[in-house]
Amino acid sequence: MGSNVTLKEIAQELGMSAMTVSRALNNKDNVDKNTKKRVVEKARSMGYTPNHVAKSLVSRKTFTIGVVIPEIYHAFFSEVISGIEEVTYKRNYQLFLTNSAEKFEREKSSIHALQSKRVDGILISCAETSNDISFYKNIIDTGLPFVFFDRCIENIGASCVTVNDYNSSKEVTEHLIGHGYKTFAHLRGPEDVAIAQKRKKGFLDALADHEIPVNEQLIEESGFNEKGGYSAMSRILELSGNEPPRAVVAVNDPAAFGAMKAIKEKGLSIPDDIAIVGFSDDIRSEIIQTPLTTVRQPAFQIGKRAAQKLIDTIDNKDEPIATIELKNEIVIRQSCGCLPG
C-alpha cells in the first residue's frame, strides 16, 4: 500500500466534501449530474483506486473467501481450484489460497490467518493428519461459513460437497460382473483411510449382491501407489497359482499401474487373461499401452459446487446446510475388456 489517492484528496482538489465524492463514485442517485461528472473525471485523472480495506472495515464484509487444500501439485486440486475460481470470479469474490501440505498444524494456522483476514467464508479439504473435529466445530459455531469438499467432515454444521466412492466402486465392480467375470481380486488401500474403506465396501457389496463368493486371499493391501500395486498383485498371482482372478478392482490408478506391470511380467495379457480397473483417472491412464478403465472424479464440478454453496451461504443466512453428492463417472477403456471390438 503505497501512495494511494483518497476520497478526501479528490474532495479537496474539487472543493467539496469527501462524502459527495463517495456518493458520486458509487453511483448514488442523490448527486448532481454535473458534480458527478467532475468527480469521476478527477478520480480518473488522479488514479483513484477505492480502498477495499477501509470499506471492509466498516461494512464487515471483505468479498474474500479462503481455500485450504492439502496440496496443489496434483491435477485433482488444481482442477478443483479452477472450478472454484470460475465461481468466485463471476460473483466478484477474491480467493485466498492456502496449502496445508497434509499437516493439521499447518491447516490450523492457515485457518487462523484466514480468520484474521476476515474472509467471508472458507472452503476446505482436510489434511490426512487432521484429527480434531472440535477445532472445525468451534469455528463453524462462531458463524463463519464453511464448506467442506472432497475430504469432508459431515454433521458438524457445515455443508459438504463430495463424491460417492462407495457407489462408484460398487458400480464399476458391477460393470465387470455384468461382463461375465466370475473371480475377483481387490487391491485395497490402508485400512483406516475413509476412501479406501468405502471403495473396498463397494467392491464387496457388489459381489454379495450378485452372490459371487469372496476369496479373502484375493484381497491384498496395495496402498495408493504403483509400487504397492505391483507387490500386492505379485502376491495374488503367487497365491492363486494357475488360477489367477479373472478381474481386478484396484483402489486407485497408480496401484492399478503397478498391478498391470506385475500381470504382464507373468506373461499374462490384459484384458484377455485378467481385466483390471482403477480409480481416480490419473492423467496417464488414457495414454498407457493398455488404457485403463477407471472412475473419474468431477474435480472441476466439485470446486464449482462448493464455491457456489459457500457464497450462497454467505449471501443468505438461511441457506440450508446440505451434503451435495456428485457422481463419479466411469470411464470405460481397454483394460476391462468391455469395449466393443
Added chain:
Amino acid sequence: MGSNVTLKEIAQELGMSAMTVSRALNNKDNVDKNTKKRVVEKARSMGYTPNHVAKSLVSRKTFTIGVVIPEIYHAFFSEVISGIEEVTYKRNYQLFLTNSAEKFEREKSSIHALQSKRVDGILISCAETSNDISFYKNIIDTGLPFVFFDRCIENIGASCVTVNDYNSSKEVTEHLIGHGYKTFAHLRGPEDVAIAQKRKKGFLDALADHEIPVNEQLIEESGFNEKGGYSAMSRILELSGNEPPRAVVAVNDPAAFGAMKAIKEKGLSIPDDIAIVGFSDDIRSEIIQTPLTTVRQPAFQIGKRAAQKLIDTIDNKDEPIATIELKNEIVIRQSCGCLPG
C-alpha cells in the same frame, strides 16, 4: 465477518482499557505480568481473533500478495503456484489467486481488484492477449511492487523471473548436432509469439555455429498443439520425399507428439530414421511409447524465485530491479537416439 470479539470488548470484561489489552496481546514489555496473563486468558476464552483488516488500514500493509496467471489447469502453473506458496507461507504472506483465462481484459480487472484489496505486491504471468504495456507501466510507476514470471515484460521497471528459451533451444539442437545428425527440420510456433521466436532463433543459431546449412523448406509452422505438429510434419515428409530430415526440433511437446504420429504413419522409426526433441516436458512425454527428449522448465523454482524477489522488493525499497534467468534442464530420453544402449 460476523460476531467477532474486539479489543474493546475484552477490555470491558476486564475493566481496563483497550490499549492495555492490545499491548498484552502483542507481547509488549510494558505490561504487568499479571494483567498480561489475565488478558491472554480472557482473549482465549472469548475466542478473540485479531482483525487484520483494521490493522492493515492503519499500517498500510496487508501482508498479502496477488498472483495473476493465465490459467490454472495445466501442470506448469500449478507447480509455479506451489513454489510461490512455499515462500509466502514461510514469510507470513497470504496469497490472492486470480486467473486471467488468457484474456487481457480479465487480467486488467484482476489487477484492479488486487489494487483495491491493497495487496503489497503482484506476481504476474501475462495473458496471451495482453497488448498494452503502458497499462503495466502505469501501475508499476505508482510504486506497487511487481514481478513478472515466465511470460515477462522487461525494461518497464519491474523484476522478471524467466527461463532462457533461446539458450535451451540452442543447447538441445547442439546436443543433436553433437550426436552426428546433419539434416534438421524445425516445427515452429506462431511468428509473433516471443517464446516461439526465441526457440526458432536458438535452433537456427546452433546450426549456424556449426556451419550446418539451413533448409528453409524444413521449417514449418506447427503452432503449439498436436494437430499442428502432425500436419507440419506431414508437409515436411511430403516435401522431402525420400530424403527426410535426420532430426526434428519441435517448438513444444504437443507439436512433437503430432509429428511423431506423422512419422510413424509414414512407416519411419523414431529415433532410428528420424530423431525428435520437444520442449516443455509435458506430463505425457515420459510415458509414451517412445519417450520424448525435451526441455524441462523449472516451474517450482520459477514460482519460488519470483515470490522471493517480490517479497524482498516489498520489504526493502532499495531492492534492485533484476531479471533472474533460470536454467531449463534438458531431459534426454529415447526419441533423440542419444541414450546409450
Added chain:
DNA sequence: TTGTACGCGTTATCAA
C-alpha cells in the same frame, strides 16, 4: 504500568 486522543479511508446517518 496504564489510559486518552487521534487517525487510517470509508460509508451511514442526520442536518442543512
Added chain:
DNA sequence: TTGATAACGCGTACAA
C-alpha cells in the same frame, strides 16, 4: 443536492 459527524478495530504518541 450537499456537508458534518461518527463509527468500523487497531496501534502510535503522548500524558498520567
